[in-house]
Amino acid sequence: MMDLFQIKCFIHIVDQKSFTKAAFEVSISQSALSKNISKLEKELGIQLFDRSKRLATLTPAGHEFESYARKIQTDYDALLSAVKRFSTSGHLHIGSVEHMGRVGLTAPISSFLKQYPDKSVSIDIEKGDTVGLMNQLMAGKIDMAFIAHIISPISKTSNIDAYQLGQYRLYTLLLDEYHVIIGPQHKFAKRETISWQELAAERLVILNESYSLNTIIRETFRQCGLRPDIVFECDQVDTILGLVEENFGVSLLSKRIATTKYNVVAIRMDSPITRNTVLVIPKEVESHQRLAGQFAHHIINYYEDMTGGSSIRVVSGQS
Template identity: 30%
Template sequence: MGVNFDLNDLQAFRAVVELGSFRKAAEAVNISQPALSRRIEKLEAALGVRLFERTTRSVTLTTVGRVFAPSAEQLLDDLDVALLGIRDVSTSRLGHVTIACVPSVAYYFLPSVVAAYHSRYPRIRVKLLDSSANEVLGSVISGEADFGVSFMGSQEPEVEFKVLLQERFVAACRRDHPLARKTRVSWSELYEHEYVSVDKTSGNRLLLDQALTTVAPRKPSVCETRHVTTMLGLIEAGLGVAAVPSMAMPMRDHPILTSVPLVDPVVTRRVGIVSRRGRPLAPAAQQFYQMILDTKRSGMARAAKKTSK
């Protein structure tokens, strides 16, 4: 016996899941609230289960509903993929996209992309997972994120790593610090001053440890953090200096912070898009992915070069 529900019923279900309200879902799919309720009742009758617990104040998924929701989302995403070559389904559908990214990317680059994406696709919800490089990689491999933006993953067999740019590490300091007057700073010079570092859980720490095997600090850092953005806050407060990726630095006209290129050696990292190998992106995620590629020359490339001398 066939299952007696159709695409409209699944879309109604997804709208309620996404918006948490029958009224808002009905408005989103352009039908009356009673009509949307009938679609949900039809889907529940076809499946033989209750998908939502409804009160006068809230709508929540039942246990079975929570299990069914990812399957319904996948069915609709697979259909969108099949139709993508025929028409632009992303402009007329509800949906969501989840991007995992390292904090420097999340703070200094992705906001402008999210704003542009929302302007073009206002009905698609964007979720950012700002995490360490290792956590970004794990989120992509597990499927928690559609894709990631990071500097780790190029050696992993489960993922594809599309390079966006290569950036160098720079010495971050206050404008009134002695290093701010230099045109370049060696790593040995950097470590002569009080400095802040990232801890051993950071992907940047692993990269630097591998690149600086011949440069040993004479004294430990005054403070360790997990994220570069936290480190910059400490530098701004006058706690010392730090080695950071150039993209993490604020704009040149920042009133307090500046940066100087680090040399002997020059240490770089590659930033790229990390996605699961062999798994096509859903249309909502594909559109965001493409927007990042379209933006890299004007946004990320400028950020990577702004401290170069």
């Protein structure tokens, strides 16, 4: 009998125009995906895809089936959303930037799950960069996201300014700054602060353009009228810290993240880039989905207790 997973597989193939890509999206092998579609076609007595072409192309019957399949999927998602508001059990799908443990996120998540020893609550964590997580949140693919809110010291622009946030609540859980990260033998190791002019003369190893920090670093140098000596970029924090530890160059990273595992020194910038850990949650989800609301407030209360103060509501321009 036709099931919802087969419909989900069908829709992903249509959207991706590829059996291979669709299989990745639903986390099964391509052969298993093909078997699900073949079983669906056999039950319906029609062929949904023209397999003679390079891209997955719908047959006329497939086009007719698509509109009904999408309606079934939409109605099912709406049903889950409608009943989810009454439930204190179920599943949460959250997003988080890397290095959750180093900014203290693993402890409150663990303590929340311990409230449900019967395993009636589960949490799936999607890791990624801030922009990717915000895009997923806006598309409704995750319930909430823990992001790095990065603010330029000169222009005060941030990495989430492009998003319309009127329907979201943002809670600043941790206040942090990007520090200059140097080896213990570096000439600045005993300094209290470093200027952007001094930093421009150093060999810089930084996160690459897949991270919004890269853009803000470059824009800050430009706004200061400086040309940085960037000698290495990559998407791995541990690689950068390893290079700094070996005195290959210096970097700009969160002090909380940089100093937990490596023999490096963190020096404050005289005009630092702000990096705050922020919880972003749709107002509708926080207010009307009981489990998600309880989880969000458990996290907020944990950080309030840890910091001895209230979490800071980030006020957006569309509030």
